[in-house]
Amino acid sequence: MRLALLILLVATVFGGLGLCAFSLGDGGVRHAMETASPQAVDVKVAGVVNAENFATFDRIVREQAIWALGGEPRHMTTLLRSDGYAMPGQENVRYRPPERLRFDSFDGFQQHARLVSGSWPRSRTEPIEATISQAAASYTGLKTGQVFTTVGRIDAKPVKVRITGVFVPEDPRGPRWADDPMFGPGVQRDGYTTYGPLMVNQATFLDHFATTVDATWTITPDLRGLSLGRLREAATRLAGLRERFQASGCPDCAPFSALPETLARQEAGASAARWTVLSLTAALALALVLLPSPGQRKPHPGTAVLVACCAIVAPFAARPLFILAGALPWWPASGLRPPPPGLDAGSLLPAMAMGLLAAVLLLVEVKVPRPGTAAIAAVVAVTAAVVAAGGAATWRTSQVDQATHLTGAELRLTGPAAGGEPDVLGRGTAFAALPGVTAAVAGHRDRTDVDLRRSTLLGIDADHLADVMRLGSGLSDRSVTQMAAAMAAGRPRIGALPLPGTPRTLTVETVAPAGPPRLRVVLSDALGVWHHLPVAPLSEGTTKADVDLAGLAGPGSKIAYPLAVRGFLADSIDDSPHVVTVTALRADGREVALPEDQRWSEGAQDGTGLFSLKVNAAVAVVRPVPVDAxxxxxxxxxxxxxxxxxxxxxxxxxxxLALGRQRVQVQLAGVVEHMPGIPLDEPGALVDLPSLQAWNLALARPPLPATDWWLAGDVSGVRAAVAGSGWDVTVIDPRNLMAVPPGLLPEALALVLVTGFGLLLGASAGSRGRAWWSAGGLVLGLVLGTGLCNAVVPWLVSSWQGGTLALDVVPGLL
Structure with a gap:
């Protein structure tokens, strides 16, 4: 009975290792592809369409996508983007680039946004119906129920539009909108200033906006149940999809997909992991052979049947062991996971064979006529166990490092540029009050050209940068604290008009001509968030306009007082010159004036009032500036x-340096190999946010929105708090950015670890009183295992990731 249990145990262990190793083939890759993110497997097709050919091109794209993927896709959406349409009132502007609107159509858009007011648009109405994002509405002043006429900048055809609602997108800077730099901020400046998008239904778009416009089809394949052979066929067919489009009558259709690269990466990682498991299993088998005999010299007649039965049962017995291990509290904390359900013949038969081999090895008498056999077995077993533990720890450490780098902080929150809950000036107080948060710092993120390279621009207050940014070791010759100090030291003196107390209304008194320009006030709160609000309506002569401050926090949130006025912006919808004079400013009825050490950058034209803005063909700006600036x-x-x-x-x-279209004098405060908070393969730039805001405002541009909030502290309870809040906020959590290792690799490493030290105990028991042999084997095995961890484990972990770009892998045991 004792021998039977021993045989079953050994066969189960080696059968389980065989199950792990060979599940890293077809089954492991299929599971990885089925659970991959849409961005890793989606097929995007870009084309140019009009109302006449859209139906034909749409049919061709769908038919060829089904052919390439070998079946119906899981999802397929179409995004249509219009040309520019003139802002109302700017149809005849000649002396400056006019502002423009853009109209979009996106299938199922309503499922990815929330209405702030109004309703979703209907199809083919008169006037046509559209919704607008809260961010774009804040720039354009368009409101729910407003009706206006716009004119196409290319075909000059008028379109009458009614705004049916204002919406907030669920994740304006998420991967769904990664290709649209205007969607999150609501504005794009590239020679023209374009606002939007205004969303209409597809039928409406085709009737009114489909001149010659950009179209993007996004196809999410259904990879469930596909064999590895069919996945490879799909990847091969995708390579020839462009030629198929051309032959079918859609010459401008250009397909793009990461699916072939994802599949190749998964196969490479699975192959490397499989050979790792097989190598470690071979080491355990060698240790088993070197162990002293179990003691039975003459096989019992039923031994053969017992061995065969154990080999058959072994893979099935191994799986409950994995599930039991997965229920232990330490398993989720280690980053491991239970295996996927089901056993396939591709991994089951080899697992049985390995269980059979292990059982036979246990029964075969292996005599080595020298002492020390047990010690050698201990060395081999412990070495394998240490390498397995080092591999698991290194994978975990590597993934934590990369996920933390992509987040950039302990946790990061993103939301719409304007509107939503909490609103712009209420987010800081709301986020700082989340459980465990010790610092909540506003940041600005934008995709722009830096020296003609498409890059990510980050703006974070240098005074608080070291509190929240997490920079991996070895990525820069300067620490975050040193770079922050250099940025803060180079910050210009920035003027501000403080508003005393906790005002709910700012009253702006103006003197303006007929057909007055638009006026906006730029404010900042105590947490460094800048925002602009329209001062409206202005009329000819003297006007007292009240700007509502109380609503800037949103329901249930509080403004981070004190507030400060950072400046005023004015522009005109026509080419006529205008002068707007601001004669007084009052906060809750109390008149406010600049501190003595500051002045307005523009004085009043006639010597009365505070300042005047001269508006002609460009936006005018006035700012508080230090007297001795x-x-x-x-x-x-x-x-x-x-x-x-x-x-x-x-x-x-x-x-x-060229930032966007502006040439800027810069001083390099540091070089970072990979910028925290952005993908590893993207170039990036980091700027002190107050300096960036001041530079931006001096160019007469609206303030940059706080798109990100970087959090520090014990943020374990933040996700649950945000989920229960109902806020329009997306949580960027390192835990969700960590990749899972290939197939059953974690289970295999855990089994090698346990088995290795089990064989060490077996060697100790078989040393016949010479415990120092096994003790010496333990020490030598630890030394050899540690050396191998340093030498090969970083390379192995990189191989398990399929050769993807990664931070430097450091052995996790050291």
Whole structure:
């Protein structure tokens, strides 16, 4: 009975290892592909369509996508984007680039946004119906129920539009809208200033906006149940999809998909993991052979039947062991997971064979005529166990490092540029009050060209950067604290008109001509968030306009007082020159004036009042500035290496850099190999947010919205608190960014670890009183295992990731 149990145990262990190893083939790759993110497997097709050919092109794309993927997709959506349409009142502007509107149509858009007011648009109404994002509405002043006429900038055809509602997107900067730089902020500046998008139904779009416009089809394949062979066929067919489009009559249709690359990466990672498991299993088998005999010299007649039965049962007996391990409290904390359900023949038969082999090895008498056999077995077993433990720890450490790097902080929250709950000036107080949060710092994120390279621009207050940003070791020759100090030291003196107390209304008294320009006030709160509000309506002559401040927090949230006025912006909808004079400012009826050490950048034209804005063909700006303000200083900036090389700058040097379309003098405050908070393969730039806001406002641009909030502290309870709040907020959590290892690799490493030390105990029991042999084997095994961890485990972990770009892998045991 004792021998039977021993045989079953050994067969179960090796059968389980065989199950793990060979599940890393077809089954593991299929499971990884089925659970991959849509961005990793989606097929995108870009084309140019009009109302006449859209139906034909749409049919061709759908038919060829079904052919390439080998079946009906899980989801398929179409995004249509219009050309520019003139802002109402700017149809005849000649002396400056007019502002424009853009109309979009997206299938099922309503499922990914929430209405702030009004209703969703209907199809083919007169006037046509559209909804607008809260961010775009804040720039354009368009409101629910408003009717206006716009004119196409290309075909000059008028379109009458009614705004039926204002919406807030669920994740304006998520992967769904990654290709649309205007969707989150509501505005795009690239020679023209374009607002939007205004969303209409597809039928409406085709009737009124489908001149010659961009179309994007997104196809999410249904990979459930597909064999690895069919997955490879789909990847191969996708490579020839463009030629199929051309032959079918859609020459401009250009397909793009990460599916072939994802599949190749998963196969490479699974193959590396499979050979790792097989190598460790071979080491355990060697240790088993070197162990002293179990003691039975003459096989019992029923031994053969027992061995065969054990080999058959072993893989099935191993699976409950995995599930039992998965129920232990330490398992989720380690980042491991229970295996996927089901056993396939591709992994089951080899697992049985390995169980059979192990059972036979146990019964075979292996005599090595020298002492130390047990010690050698102990060395091999412990070495394998240490390598397995090192591999698991290193994978976990590597994934934590990368996930933390992509988050950039302990936790990051994103939301719409304007509107939503909490609203713009209420987010800081709401987020800082979340459980465990010790710091909540506003940040701005934008996709823009930096020296003609598409990059991510981050703006964070340098005074609080070190509180929240997490920078991996070895990524920069300067610490976050040192870079923050350099950025703060280069910050210009920025003027502000403080508003005393906790005002709910700002009254702006103006004198304006007939056909007055639009006027906006720029405010900031105590947490460094800048926002602009329209001062409306202005009329000819003297006007007292009240700006509502109380609503800026949103329901249930509080403004981070004190507030400060950072400036005023004015522009005109026509080419006529205008002068608007602001004669007084009052906060809750109390008149406010600049501190003595500041002045307005523009004085009043006739010597009366506070200041005047001269509006002609461009936006005018007036700002509070210190009386003894120093000349313009270089903008301190941190760059990734490719951008620093392009600008020919080294740390501490001053030079010029193109940010978007603006040439800027900068001083390099540091170089970071990979910028925290953005994907590893993207170039990035980091700027002190107050400096960036001041530079932006001096160019007469609206303030940059706080798109991100970077959190520090014990943030374990933040996700649950945000989920129960009903806020329009997306949580960027490192736990959700960690990749899972291939197939049953974690279970295999855990089994090798336990089995290795089990064989050590077996070696100790078989040493016949010479415990020092097994003790020496333990020490030597630990030394050899640690050495192998340093030498090969980082390479193995990189291989398990399929060669994807990653931070440097450091052995997790050391």
């Amino acid at each position: 120093s000349p313009d200083r270089p903008l301190p900036i941190v760059l990734t290496p490719e951008l620093a090389t392009s600008a020919k700058l080294s740390t501490g040097e001053t030079g010029f």
